[in-house]
Amino acid sequence: MGKHSSYDAIVAGAGHNGLTTACYLAKAGLKVLVVEKNDWIGGAAVSRSLHDGWTYSNCSYVCSLLRREIVRDLELPRFGLQVIPYEGGASFTKDGDYFAYMSDHDALRREIARHSSKDVDAYERFSQTVIRQCRFIRPFLLRNAPDPTSLKPRDISELLFLVKQAHGLGAKELGETLRFWSMSIGDFLDEHFETDLIKTHIAGAGIIGTGLGVYSPGTAYVLLHHYMGDVDGAIGAWGFARGGMGAISNALGAAFEEAGGEIVMGSGVDKFLVKGGKAVGVALENGDTYYAPIIASNMDVKRTFLKHMDQGVLPADFTKAVERFKIRGSSGKLNIALDSLPKFPAAPEGATFMRGDLHCSASLNELERAYDDWKEGYWSKDPYFDLLIPSQIDPTMAPQGKHMMTVFVQYAPYDLNVDGVRSGENWNDATRKAFADCVFDKIEQGCPDIRKHVVHAEVRSPWDIENEVGLTEGNIFQGELTFDQLLFNRPIPGYAQYDTPIDGMYIVGSSAHPGGGVMAAPGANAAREILRTIGKGKLMPKFAA
Amino acid sequence: MSAKIKAAAVPMGLIETPFYPRLAALSRAKSWIGWAGYISPLVLDTVEFEYFAIRNQATLFDISPMHKYRITGPDALAVVNRLITRDIRKVRDGRVGYAMWCDEDGMLIDDGTVFRFSQTDFRLCCQEPMYGWLMDVAWGFDVVVEDESDSIAALSLQGPTSYSVLKDAGLDVAEMKPFDWREVEPDLWISRTGFTGDLGYEIWVPRDHALAIWDRLWAAGADWGLRAIGGQALNMVRIEAGYIAAGVDFQPVHAVMRLHRGRTPMELGFDRTVAFDKGHFNGRRALLAQQDAGQRFALVKIDIGGFKPADGALIYHRKRTEVGHVTSGIWSPTAKRNIALAELKAPFGISVTTDLWADVYVHEEGVWRHKMVAVVIETKPFFANTRARATPPRAF
Incomplete structure (x- = not known):
């Protein structure tokens, strides 16, 4: 027989959102337990040492969306979190040219002009439009999604807030907003720019983590999702967490424990326990059972309800809606230990833009074809990647003079097609190696000597990410960020307020509004909702309230 | 001729x-x-x-x-101890001490660092030119003052x-x-x-x-x-x-034209750098008198709500009475807080420490807005990391 204990609230999964919910609840005075299946906390925001001397942010790898209100409420810097922005980025072409994004505005204008004078002004208009859309959307991130079907005063007030914000835009801009939320990033960029290389450099943000192509409607919003964060108020800027993304989770974990919380690692939830339509506890795989009247699941909505709950307790319509929730694995990851800083011969010596995100894709057609492979169940033969070398900035990631490279690869299928059979089980050492070879071939386009520098590489397919982290199909956002699954439709129409058909059971991960990315907003919003439900809404700290 | x-x-x-x-x-x-x-x-x-x-x-x-002055000779220790408010005898050879020095009225002339080679050899490093004042302080003592700037x-x-x-x-x-x-x-x-x-x-x-x-x-x-x-x-x-800057968080008293712009070490929150028990030093009598009468101002570390830097903001009590102003304010990218040093008029910042507000002005694309934002007085520095003090130091 295992252990049995009672708590005020149990959080299933120590991802960054679960830990955020746990922190807010513990700070409000609740006795909170976090249960985690792995022997470490962090979910997909982790720093792992898989090769002696190197640290990998082996899932999520850069930081921007993390809400500053939450960082401040929970005093995360006091627990060791330091976010360092990075500057610039570049896309390298086959013929030895590149387009570099530079944080120095004047240099950026000159660089764009090197490709097209017309695109210089186009870029100004493009960024103005995007920032304007970001400014519109940011206030919604730490609010509940408005629910147009509800007549409760609070839901009406959220709806009024949306209407008021939208009204502030004016008719013309509102039209632009609706276009932006529904159109493809390819069409949007075609409207602005004439240089394919520049379009391609920008377009990556519209497909990262998404089972859509650059010309699929909805990808413009995905770009917005990647731009709406900030580093110290610089909207759209990205940075590294010093010591890797695990620094975020570890700071949350430390803040939680200081607030009196308890974390149990090493055994995952087997079953959410439900009695008379109410959540009552969790039974772990190791036989331990814990009881609480509030259960918060940091797992995605599919995993929560389809794998760890008796179907009998759920309304059939709800189950159906969960089943159709789109959560497709579309990306892989290489984490690489390098013996020295590899050269990208096209880049000028000491170019600061090399400290940013690097790519080797040169046309939107190339990206669209990469998507076609994925649709058929193959990894892209000519993949898009988002490559960074954080050790150029963060001295803690690799031994002196050596480097760590993170390569996010789009697209890679969850159910890999081998000889016409599509299955996650097709991912094995041989297919992982073939996938990695394909990525290395592509990296060589910009960095011909890359293979010579590799000391160790970890290759992760969507299948691996699902198995280790628990994200269904390895989808990094816990559900596609398409308009049909956003706001009051996220994750399930009628259940967009972090609630579920089971009383006391909440969804606190990125399956909920406002979605994925290391943002912590779903976790904080869910905590606010939980505290409000139990009559302790006043205990939510000022910034995220 | x-x-x-x-x-x-x-x-x-x-x-x-x-x-x-x-x-x-x-x-x-x-x-x-x-x-x-x-x-x-x-x-x-x-x-x-x-x-x-x-x-x-x-x-x-x-x-x-930075201005650098070498003070050497048999009376060097006595001169330095007459100059600064802390006790230089407690700073060993091969050590550096942060120091403040005042005029006869106890008003801060400047702050800086005193490097002790030996009891007959010191270097003073500071922001303001100090040669004339050092010569005044050293008058009658057996020392040589050299400007190494x-x-x-x-x-x-x-x-x-x-x-x-x-x-x-x-x-x-x-x-x-x-x-x-x-x-x-x-x-x-x-x-x-x-x-x-x-x-x-x-x-x-x-x-x-x-x-x-x-x-x-x-x-x-x-x-x-x-x-x-x-x-x-x-x-x-x-x-x-939490370090103060001359001409910003305090006005070096030798450099101001207007009366009453000088501040004492206590008013700047540096009581710990004043050693009343070491014997005579410049300003001692006035500082003792202020200890009895109470300080007129308090320079405090404050946390300001919101995300807009509050440099120069006026501070109000109960959103009504003006009680001071921010002397240095930034958004801290490391602490992820809106922080500042602020000078408050007594008793604010001393016995009255709550219900304080900063009136923060923000200019965005041609439009000014302002907002009263809650102020919380802090006692610890906004940045503190164990790596700063570890010996031997860490690699990163």
Whole structure:
């Protein structure tokens, strides 16, 4: 027989959102337990040492969306979190040219002009439009999604807030907003720019983590999702967490424990326990059972309800809606230990833009074809990647003079097609190696000597990410960020307020509004909702309230 | 007919520090300011990345324009102890002490660092020119005061990898504790001091050795993210560390025209640097009197709600009565808080510490807005990290 204990609230999964919910609840005075299946906390925001001397942010790898209100409420810097922005980025072409994004505005204008004078002004208009859309959307991130079907005063007030914000835009801009939320990033960029290389450099943000192509409607919003964060108020800027993304989770974990919380690692939830339509506890795989009247699941909505709950307790319509929730694995990851800083011969010596995100894709057609492979169940033969070398900035990631490279690869299928059979089980050492070879071939386009520098590489397919982290199909956002699954439709129409058909059971991960990315907003919003439900809404700290 | 003297013309405008050739080559921003008559970088590249290099890697900042005075002779210890408010007898040889010094009315003339070679040999390093005052203080004592400001070049090497940079440059400072100072090589002195609150060192060499030490550190810093910085980034980290700046957070009393602009060490929150038990020192009587009567002002560290920097904001009590103002305010990218130093009129900041508000003005694309934002008084520095004090220091 295992252990049995009672708590005020149990959080299933120590991802960054679960830990955020746990922190807010513990700070409000609740006795909170976090249960985690792995022997470490962090979910997909982790720093792992898989090769002696190197640290990998082996899932999520850069930081921007993390809400500053939450960082401040929970005093995360006091627990060791330091976010360092990075500057610039570049896309390298086959013929030895590149387009570099530079944080120095004047240099950026000159660089764009090197490709097209017309695109210089186009870029100004493009960024103005995007920032304007970001400014519109940011206030919604730490609010509940408005629910147009509800007549409760609070839901009406959220709806009024949306209407008021939208009204502030004016008719013309509102039209632009609706276009932006529904159109493809390819069409949007075609409207602005004439240089394919520049379009391609920008377009990556519209497909990262998404089972859509650059010309699929909805990808413009995905770009917005990647731009709406900030580093110290610089909207759209990205940075590294010093010591890797695990620094975020570890700071949350430390803040939680200081607030009196308890974390149990090493055994995952087997079953959410439900009695008379109410959540009552969790039974772990190791036989331990814990009881609480509030259960918060940091797992995605599919995993929560389809794998760890008796179907009998759920309304059939709800189950159906969960089943159709789109959560497709579309990306892989290489984490690489390098013996020295590899050269990208096209880049000028000491170019600061090399400290940013690097790519080797040169046309939107190339990206669209990469998507076609994925649709058929193959990894892209000519993949898009988002490559960074954080050790150029963060001295803690690799031994002196050596480097760590993170390569996010789009697209890679969850159910890999081998000889016409599509299955996650097709991912094995041989297919992982073939996938990695394909990525290395592509990296060589910009960095011909890359293979010579590799000391160790970890290759992760969507299948691996699902198995280790628990994200269904390895989808990094816990559900596609398409308009049909956003706001009051996220994750399930009628259940967009972090609630579920089971009383006391909440969804606190990125399956909920406002979605994925290391943002912590779903976790904080869910905590606010939980505290409000139990009559302790006043205990939510000022910034995220 | 008497012979006429041909006077040498003084240089006009700003003159170069010994490190200027290296700084000029690195300057992309072309953003320079005058500092004690020298040309000094405000920003070399971008303030953002220079700031983060201080808190994440290592940075070089040229502090040669600081005023430096050598006080030597049998009475050197007595002169220094007459000058400053703390007890220099408690600072051992090979140690550095932060010090303040006051006029007869107890008003701060300047603050700075006292480097103790021995009880007969000191160096005073400070922001304001001080030769005349030192001569006044030393009158009747057996000491020599020498102005070393132009003959000593100095660099501040700050940041979590600064120890690693020194190590790779072949300079062994592993055993040095905070405020230690050593002649690490002939004519090359290193102190474990700085203005950042982080791990860091200051390096002192004769003027003509300047470029050689720069090049040596620069080469060693390649693997450690070493970056040259300007004063603007430095100003951000010193606010995070809770350090005060002359002419900003206090007005050096010898430099003000208006009456009553001087402040005492207690009014600036530095009671701990006043040693009433050490015997006579300049300002002692006035400071004792203020101890009885109570201070007129309080310089406090404050946390301000919201995300907009509050530099210059007026502070109100109950949103109605004006009680002071922010002297230095920034958004802290490391603490992720809106922080400031603020001067409040007594009793605010002393016995009345709640219901305080900052009236923060924000200008955005041609429109001004202002908002009363809650203020919380803090006692600890906004930035504190164990790496700053670890001995031997960590690699990063």
